[in-house]
Amino acid sequence: QHRCYTDVSLKIVHSASSFTIKLQCTINQGVDDESWAFNRLRISATGANGWVDPMDDSGFSNNDLTNTGDGKVHGMWGQNVVATRTLTNLIDHSKLRLRARIWLVDSADTNEYARVLVDNNEIWKKKRSSYRNCNGWNSFDGTFPNPWDNDNQKCYEDIDVTFEHSSDSATLTFTCDINQDTSDESWGFNHLVVNPVGVGFLPTDCAGDWGDWSACSVTCGGGRRVKTYAVAVAARSGGAACSQEDGATQSQPCQNDACPVDCSGAWSPYSACSATCGDGFMTQTFIVTTFEEHGGSGCEFSHDAT
Numbered sequence: 001q002h003r004c005y006t007d008v009s010l011k012i013v014h015s016a017s018s019f020t021i022k023l024q025c026t027i028n029q030g031v032d033d034e035s036w037a038f039n040r041l042r043i044s045a046t047g048a049n050g051w052v053d054p055m056d057d058s059g060f061s062n063n064d065l066t067n068t069g070d071g072k073v074h075g076m077w078g079q080n081v082v083a084t085r086t087l088t089n090l091i092d093h094s095k096l097r098l099r100a101r102i103w104l105v106d107s108a109d110t111n112e113y114a115r116v117l118v119d120n121n122e123i124w125k126k127k128r129s130s131y132r133n134c135n136g137w138n139s140f141d142g143t144f145p146n147p148w149d150n151d152n153q154k155c156y157e158d159i160d161v162t163f164e165h166s167s168d169s170a171t172l173t174f175t176c177d178i179n180q181d182t183s184d185e186s187w188g189f190n191h192l193v194v195n196p197v198g199v200g201f202l203p204t205d206c207a208g209d210w211g212d213w214s215a216c217s218v219t220c221g222g223g224r225r226v227k228t229y230a231v232a233v234a235a236r237s238g239g240a241a242c243s244q245e246d247g248a249t250q251s252q253p254c255q256n257d258a259c260p261v262d263c264s265g266a267w268s269p270y271s272a273c274s275a276t277c278g279d280g281f282m283t284q285t286f287i288v289t290t291f292e293e294h295g296g297s298g299c300e301f302s303h304d305a306t
Contacts, residue, residue, distance in 0.1 A: 051087050053192035060085045066188065069142030070156075073103060074174070075188020076145060078181035083189075086171045092236065093196030096165040098123065101191040102157045104176070106148045107131045107184050114187055116159065117173040123161050127177075131185075147183050162197060170194070206235035206242035210250070220259035224251045263292040263299035 025036040055072040057063040062083040066073045074083060090096075102114045109131040116124040129136045134155035144154045172194070176187040208231040217223035231246035265288035274280040288303035 051194045053190070055190065066145060068144045070101070070140065070144065071190060073188040073190045074192075075103065076105065076182055076186035077176070077188060078184075078186055079179050081187075082173060082175045084171060084173045086169055087194060088169045090168050090170065091196050092166075092168075094164070094166055094198035095162050095196075096170060097160070097162045097195045097197050098172070099158070099160045099191070099193045100174075100189050102126075102159060102174075103144075103186075103188045103190075104128055104137065104155050104157075104178075105144070105146045105186045106150075106153050107180070112177040112179065112185075114157075114176045115174070116161070117175075118163070118165065119167070119171050120173070121163075123163050124159050126157055128155060146186075158191075204233065204236045205239040206231060207233040208242040208244065208246065210244075213252075216254035218255055220255050220257055222256050223254050225254045226251045258294045260296035261290065261293040262296040263288060264290040265299050265301070265303070 021041075023038055027034045027036055053074075055065065055074075057065055060074060060083045062074075062077070062081055064075060064077065066076050075081075077083075096118065098116065098118065100116070102116070104112075104114050110127060110129060113125045113127045115122060126137075128134070131153075133139075133152040137155040137157050139152060140154040140156055146154050172192075174189050178185045178187060208229055211228050211230060214226045216225045226249050229242075229244040229246065229248040229250075231242055234246075235241050265286055268285045268287055270282040270284045273282050283306050286299075286301040286303065286305040288299055291303075292298045
């Protein structure tokens with residue numbers, strides 16, 4: 001009954017690139033009488049390095065902007081429009097959270113979906129249940145361009161979607177299935193915010209290994225062979241480093257046996273004749289200039305053969 005613990009979950013506002021954590025306790029006696037400790041420490045940045053749409057006329061593949069009673073809106077568009085933008089250099093994360101306000105105005109009917117995709121994966125879609133009103137959507141009573149001039153058809157939906165994602169970039173795609181131009185129906189979006197969540201501030205140890213030895217640089221006479229260290233997972237957030245840097249090499253001698261040496265030689269010129277008349281002989285001698293070694297091939301004739 002004296003082994004007590006509490007689970008703590010805190011959210012704080014933080015925007016610096018680093019922080020220092022300090023944990024302490026005000027107990028005033030030794031461990032034989034009282035003690036404290038902590039475990040299961042996890043830190044997640046649910047808002048850090050998130051991206052807030054600046055609502056400017058650059059960045060999206062279609063940069064049309066409309067001033068409305070709800071601020072600037074990307075759009076308003078009719079049929080056959082797709083707006084995309086790629087976010088890069090996202091911090092480590094396991095999920096993304098996307099929030100936005102989607103507008104579907106005037107006569108959008110029950111077969112026409114507004115859609116949001118990330119990296120070509122659909123994360124949200126919704127259609128109007130009636131072209132006559134915003135049933136199932138929110139109705140906006142402020143100033144908003146709608147040629148039909150009916151407050152019951154200035155419809156919007158606030159979306160908040162969290163989904164699995166770990167890449168350091170994300171391509172956002174907004175589109176709609178409406179099949180007429182803006183004089184009859186239109187769509188757009190604003191209030192777009194994207195946050196990495198489940199950020200990997202938990203320590204991750206480096207993981208790597210040595211590759212196989214390369215072939216020897218020579219077949220005999222002493223050479224070198226090499227192996228290279230490859231980092232598969234880099235250390236982060238205070239995790240243990242690998243024993244070697246990525247691309248580090250080791251080498252060792254190989255094929256140290258001496259190379260075979262083949263015998264080589266040649267016949268000398270003929271000598272003078274052994275007689276000045278009658279029968280005589282001229283002689284030539286085979287001279288070995290290099291004797292075979294280490295398993296090399298021998299000469300066809302022995303040294304001093306005549």
